[in-house]
Amino acid sequence: MQEKKIKYKIILFAFLSAIFLSVLYYFQFQVNKNTTDPNLIYRRIDTPVKFLLNGYLGHFFNFKYLGNINWLFIPLVIFAYLKTDVFKSNANKGLLFAYFTTLLLISVKGFFNSRYQLTLFPITLGFTLYFSWLLLKYYQLIHHAVKIYTAVFVFILINNVVGLLFMKDYIDREIEHSKKGKFYFLTHPPEAFEKLKKKKSKPQYAIIDYISKLPNDKNILVNNLPMLYYYTNKRGIYYWCGDDTYYTSKGRSLLVAEKNFEQLSRFITDSLKCNYLLSNDYYNKHNDKFNEFVLSYCKPLVLDNGEYVLYEITSEKSNYSLKPFETVARKKLEQSQQYFTVTQADVDEYFGKK
């Protein structure tokens, strides 16, 4: 009779959990169409609820990065505190104190970075499963442990395989921005999987070969792509358009602010001695004014398969577009080319032939 009661309790808990998770997933798929900040979109904190779930409470509810079992820590630690004597020991109390203070710090200071939320992940996972073990012991269900843990295991596996395949960034973008619809990835899993495979198999930095051949006396303005310094011997001024900050021996300075485009072009070439810009389209969009400058004063020279672009900084205003380069790059990708660059000559050849 007692066991039957417990079984009903477990079924009820599983049912409520399923509803709870569905509601949370519903919020995870919400998109704030008014947000233009790529940081908020990339970090999945573009709506107030997502900001709370994936930001401050990300350690428990950022399902994309940390799976969906960590939230169980909350009911289980309450159970362990109320129903067992596990926290009578000073060692366990001390551990919990250090855990919660660290958690608080990560929530308050690390909400912006999912990697920080991983800090306590192994400990939370250990705690959660240990408390679940205590729960089974408390309800004398230890003899069902194999069944229960196998069920949990299958649930975890399915959930995380789904998460791994379909919740990757580029598919998120597909979900959030595609005209194909929010659940394209569910209705077309083979296509989504193909995209994932293609993305994984892309080699990095074909553009490096091109950059290495540039004259040594020409410097490069590097928009947050430190690969230049690691893979080449070129000189480059480090810049991040998201903060509009460039770095020199004197420290940090603002680049775009308080300059018109003509002044900016002259400043980059004459004062910073940079004739080229290494960036990518996604980064450029972190700063509207900088992006506008790139479109009007930076001539694309080469685009690689990893979407990195080398521009030549010009003094004359013009209308530059990456689109022809992207068209040729797509063509090369369709031809299963893995490691390539697209130059102006490739663009001319492709469109000339057409």
Added chain:
Amino acid sequence: MLYALLISLLVCIITYVFFAGITFLFFLKLDNKFSMPKNILFICSLAFTPFLVSLLLHYLLWLFPLHSAGFYISSVIVSFIFLGIISYSKLSDLVSFIRTAFFDFSLHTASKYSAFKTKYLEVEIKKINLNINKILFFVLLVIVFSNWIFATLNNQFTGHDMLEYAIQAKHFVLEKKIEYVENRFHTENQFYYVGLHGFSFPLLGTWEFLFYDFFEWSGGDYFFRSISGFYALLLVSLLFIISNQYNKFLPWIIVIYMWFTYGFYLILTSYHIDNFRITMITISFLLLWYGLKNENYFILILLALFCGAQAYIHSLGVFISVFIVASYFLFSQEKLSNKIPKILLLGVLIILFGGIHYIMDVWKGTGWIFQEIKYY
């Protein structure tokens, strides 16, 4: 490529095998009361060794700058040889542990070194007692290990942060010094290091690049690439060993869950500081627990070393170390008069094993998190 692989392999063997063995010997020597299970102590030694190399390099490059690569390499090797000599008496224990842990799969001996003797899965197959969980665990390690080797050999550094660390690592070799300056700007290529954290992680790259400098070769970074996978392996092993005491299925659930969680998968398959710092933090929490259960000086010292380590690896670790020390102070059952010297010892060791970097950085360097960002 082959020559670069050989140099990196040499660095891996020296660090992960010889130095780690010496660290384990040293820990065995210190732990004369057998206060920790040896398999956990073994993992602590493996985790602590690369950090110790980076710490030694930090002091050498800071206090004895502008020497040759050979000087720094030999100084680190001599330091470990010294540790080995003073711990030599424990060599038979080390051999015995290795034999039992890695080559004996019978149940009685496998549990000999565990604190949780009766909790292993006990299966008798035709009068042979086999520790099935241990065998499966080693199969798992082989899989993780293969994944690690494959990833390390095939993938270059790509992520922004990892490249920053790697470039800084190269600059330490080029400049042969660590100095605390307001702007970490390198004139030769105009690179500006914006990192706020301690130098432990980049110095692991420096350790490898010093060998390349010594052999006058370039192009390899396989040891530095291997750090992420190495610490992932340790983290998985640590959680497995601890959870194995409760139930034979728990460790598998933990390991497989971690594996299939996107965030962990990401840090397992890409290069980053995360596995390094998360392993150290996890071990620090474990040591805090041991320390409060078993208030002896060996665990206290180990706790201090790991708190210092996690602080030197990442700024977040500085605050976590403070929380751990506060927790030790609040929940230790000793008298206040006994607690205070222990807390002082903890504090001093944490500063020596990592905290000093932040003191110097605030005092003479970038200002760490207190820096005022000046736009001119």
